[in-house]
Amino acid sequence: MSSLRFARAALRARPSAFAAPFQRRGYAEAVSDKLKLSLVLPHQTIFQSTGVVQVNIPAESGEMGVLANHVPSIEQLKPGLVEVIEESGANKKFFLSGGFAVVQPNSQLSVNAVEGFPLEDFSPDAVRSQIAEAQKIAGGNGSEQDIAEAKIELEVLETLQAVLK
Amino acid sequence: MVAAWKSAGLTYNRYLAVAAQAVRRSLKDGPRVAAERRGVMELRFAKWENGKQGESKALGQANVEAMASNAGSK
Numbered sequence: 259m260s261s262l263r264f265a266r267a268a269l270r271a272r273p274s275a276f277a278a279p280f281q282r283r284g285y286a287e288a289v290s291d292k293l294k295l296s297l298v299l300p301h302q303t304i305f306q307s308t309g310v311v312q313v314n315i316p317a318e319s320g321e322m323g324v325l326a327n328h329v330p331s332i333e334q335l336k337p338g339l340v341e342v343i344e345e346s347g348a349n350k351k352f353f354l355s356g357g358f359a360v361v362q363p364n365s366q367l368s369v370n371a372v373e374g375f376p377l378e379d380f381s382p383d384a385v386r387s388q389i390a391e392a393q394k395i396a397g398g399n400g401s402e403q404d405i406a407e408a409k410i411e412l413e414v415l416e417t418l419q420a421v422l423k
Numbered sequence: 424m425v426a427a428w429k430s431a432g433l434t435y436n437r438y439l440a441v442a443a444q445a446v447r448r449s450l451k452d453g454p455r456v457a458a459e460r461r462g463v464m465e466l467r468f469a470k471w472e473n474g475k476q477g478e479s480k481a482l483g484q485a486n487v488e489a490m491a492s493n494a495g496s497k
Contacts, residue, residue, distance in 0.1 A: 301461060337442045337445075337446070353446065354446075355439070355442040355443040355445070355446040356438070356439055356442045356443075357439070372439050372440070372442070372443035373443040373446045373447055373458070373461075374446075375446070375450060375454065375458075379450050379451055379454045380449050380450060380451065381449065381450065381451040381452075381455075384448060384449045384450070384451075384455075385449045388445065388448055388449060392445075401491065402431045402432070402491070402494050403431050403432060403433060403487065403490055403491055403494065405431070406427055406428040406431035406433055407428070407433070407437075407441045409427055409428070410428055410433075410438055410441045410442055410445070411441060411442075411444075411445040413442075414442045414445040414446060415445055415449065418446070418449055
């Protein structure tokens with residue numbers, strides 16, 4: 259008889275257990291669907307583990323877009339445009355001079371570069387005059403190293419010019 | 424495929440420095456002045472042998488010479 263009463267009490271207790279606030283941590287809460295971006299330069303931190311939706315990076319192996327739960331990888335970056343799509347839907351653009359992007363297993367993305375600035379900091383006139391100068395050196399008869407350096411500059415400046423348009 | 428700068432003997436470090444310099448020079452005047460000071464390097468070094476200081480050289484110049492001697496060897 260007492261066992262029956264027990265069972266009844268349990269039956270009655272059950273609905274209240276469901277009504278109680280949900281306190282277990284499920285997969286959906288434990289695993290964030292946000293990408294945590296760290297965008298750092300030697301002299302400045304632009305993003306520090308900030309939750310964002312998507313980051314587009316110019317990898318040496320091709321342009322790639324990184325979302326949350328991306329497969330871990332290490333990518334060498336070409337000088338180029340990095341686009342950050344924030345949770346508010348805002349779209350921030352930076353031009354980086356080249357470095358590395360590391361996608362870590364827990365939806366963390368670290369982007370390291372030597373120099374990086376928002377696009378509005380660039381002057382199209384300065385880019386144009388530098389292209390003319392670099393083309394002169396690249397086509398001239400300087401040392402092999404000077405020509406190689408001028409070609410690196412041209413690569414950077416032409417990408418920058420295309421992005422600024 | 425080997426990048427052109429690599430076959431000219433340039434190091435990846437030098438490649439990054441040149442690219443960064445081009446980016447800094449493309450800035451508008453305000454941020455450019457603040458940024459360009461970061462590209463300046465004036466390190467000098469000397470090799471000591473038998474307790475005597477050898478010739479003091481600028482690191483930048485020594486790097487250029489090392490890269491020139493590396494060219495074509497890769």
